[in-house]
Amino acid sequence: MESVLKIEHMSKKFDDLIVLEDINLSIDKGEVVVIVGSSGCGKSTLLRCINGLEDIDEGQVLLDGETVNPGNRNLTKSREKIGMVFQSYDLFPHKTILENAILAPMKVQKRSRKDAVEEAMRLLDRVGLAERKDSYPRQLSGGQKQRVAIVRALMMDPEVLLFDEVTAALDPEMVREVLDVILDLAKQKRTMLIVTHEMSFAKAIADRILFLDDGRIIEDSDPKEFFTSPATERAKRFLRTFEYEK
Amino acid sequence: MGFEVIFKGKNFIRLLSGLCVALRISVISVAISIVLGIVVGMLMTLKKPVINAVTRVYLEIVRIMPQMVLLFIVFFGFTKMTGSNLSAELSSIIVFSFWGTAEMADLVRGCLISIPVIQYESSKALGLSRLQTYVYVIIPQIIRRLIPLSINLITRMIKTTSLIMMIGIVEVLKVGQQIIEANRKSAPKAAFGVFAVVFLLYFLACWPISCLSKYLEKKWEN
Numbered sequence: 001m002e003s004v005l006k007i008e009h010m011s012k013k014f015d016d017l018i019v020l021e022d023i024n025l026s027i028d029k030g031e032v033v034v035i036v037g038s039s040g041c042g043k044s045t046l047l048r049c050i051n052g053l054e055d056i057d058e059g060q061v062l063l064d065g066e067t068v069n070p071g072n073r074n075l076t077k078s079r080e081k082i083g084m085v086f087q088s089y090d091l092f093p094h095k096t097i098l099e100n101a102i103l104a105p106m107k108v109q110k111r112s113r114k115d116a117v118e119e120a121m122r123l124l125d126r127v128g129l130a131e132r133k134d135s136y137p138r139q140l141s142g143g144q145k146q147r148v149a150i151v152r153a154l155m156m157d158p159e160v161l162l163f164d165e166v167t168a169a170l171d172p173e174m175v176r177e178v179l180d181v182i183l184d185l186a187k188q189k190r191t192m193l194i195v196t197h198e199m200s201f202a203k204a205i206a207d208r209i210l211f212l213d214d215g216r217i218i219e220d221s222d223p224k225e226f227f228t229s230p231a232t233e234r235a236k237r238f239l240r241t242f243e244y245e246k
Numbered sequence: 247m248g249f250e251v252i253f254k255g256k257n258f259i260r261l262l263s264g265l266c267v268a269l270r271i272s273v274i275s276v277a278i279s280i281v282l283g284i285v286v287g288m289l290m291t292l293k294k295p296v297i298n299a300v301t302r303v304y305l306e307i308v309r310i311m312p313q314m315v316l317l318f319i320v321f322f323g324f325t326k327m328t329g330s331n332l333s334a335e336l337s338s339i340i341v342f343s344f345w346g347t348a349e350m351a352d353l354v355r356g357c358l359i360s361i362p363v364i365q366y367e368s369s370k371a372l373g374l375s376r377l378q379t380y381v382y383v384i385i386p387q388i389i390r391r392l393i394p395l396s397i398n399l400i401t402r403m404i405k406t407t408s409l410i411m412m413i414g415i416v417e418v419l420k421v422g423q424q425i426i427e428a429n430r431k432s433a434p435k436a437a438f439g440v441f442a443v444v445f446l447l448y449f450l451a452c453w454p455i456s457c458l459s460k461y462l463e464k465k466w467e468n
Binding site: 089156 | 364374383466
């Protein structure tokens with residue numbers, strides 16, 4: 001398997017607080033990696049460092065062998081290749097669904113409007129939102145908005161997709177429709193890095209689970225193994241918080 | 247009622263030209279306030295302590311001082327002190343711009359900080375450059391929030407031009423007074439009619455602007 005994304009000795013501090021410490025990671029093409037861990041363990045920061053939204057203090061992030069972070073002049077170019085979907089509120093509220101999807105392809109990749117619209121419609125249709133193309137984000141439900149955000153990220157045809165707790169702000173009944181879209185992407189062999197609190201989803205989609213604690217990857221394992229017999233005491237405790245007994 | 251004096255001689259034309267004086271001063275001051283207000287407003291979001299302190303003092307001065315006092319300071323005080331010869335019209339443009347810039351800057355600042363950080367971040371993540379992010383994402387959102395607020399400021403500025411007759415500018419209200427004075431013998435009750443017309447003229451100047459604001463708000467509400 002060829003490696004797409006490589007992280008070498010990455011460290012990140014906020015003032016004196018160490019958020020990420022010596023992270024090493026290599027992700028293969030088509031691999032779905034799910035990152036779990038309790039809040040504040042650095043999961044989101046890890047994603048943000050990967051596409052350069054945060055500067056890093058040490059180490060580097062490489063995409064196809066090219067440095068993404070620490071920033072170089074090609075950073076915008078590399079960002080195009082790393083798509084990201086956030087927790088919420090990331091659609092452009094003054095633009096329609098269709099315009100949200102075609103803005104970056106037209107302005108960044110300089111594709112023709114016709115071409116961009118065609119692809120946007122194909123992708124919107126795939127997530128079941130083709131007829132909402134002229135709606136504005138505020139007219140959609142949370143789940144629909146997140147599906148649009150995924151389409152918008154896909155429009156740039158990224159090599160790696162990052163999902164930062166994309167269902168955390170949703171009502172429970174809307175979580176499913178968003179996760180189904182991501183499962184569909186996994187079937188298409190998209191390379192994805194997913195931060196989530198939905199453990200059953202993680203189990204179903206992951207090729208690999210990373211367990212982050214205190215800014216370090218303390219487990220990097222097969223999902224079956226991780227969910228049935230985690231290697232560390234910390235992971236066992238974490239998984240127990242999702243279980244309920246009467 | 248006094249309406250008859252309005253159309254006597256050149257009275258109505260004089261009233262209109264008085265309104266023009268008021269509108270000219272407003273339009274120039276509004277234009278200056280918008281440009282400077284955007285610059286100052288952006289400076290205010292930089293979180294530099296010195297800039298913050300200066301702009302806070304500036305804003306407070308504008309809020310506390312009645313516009314009339316500002317007019318007097320500039321037209322009577324400043325000219326005496328420096329021996330310069332500022333015209334009344336220039337003085338009022340200075341005062342109105344000084345006031346308008348402060349309020350505009352505060353509106354711009356408010357709009358800028360109301361744009362969630364995630365809007366910048368998701369633009370970045372899509373590969374948009376800094377300039378593209380501002381042009382296609384941030385500025386359109388700011389304008390949508392800013393226009394209804396700034397139209398309120400503009401109409402207030404137009405209304406407040408009625409003060410400039412205090413430094414000798416013959417604007418619409420002053421013309422009205424002159425007409426009443428001149429016809430005191432022949433039409434002693436002209437005041438009501440004349441001021442009613444003055445009211446109407448102010449209304450006609452401000453109303454279209456309010457309508458425009460309402461229209462834009464509706465349009466962008468989608």
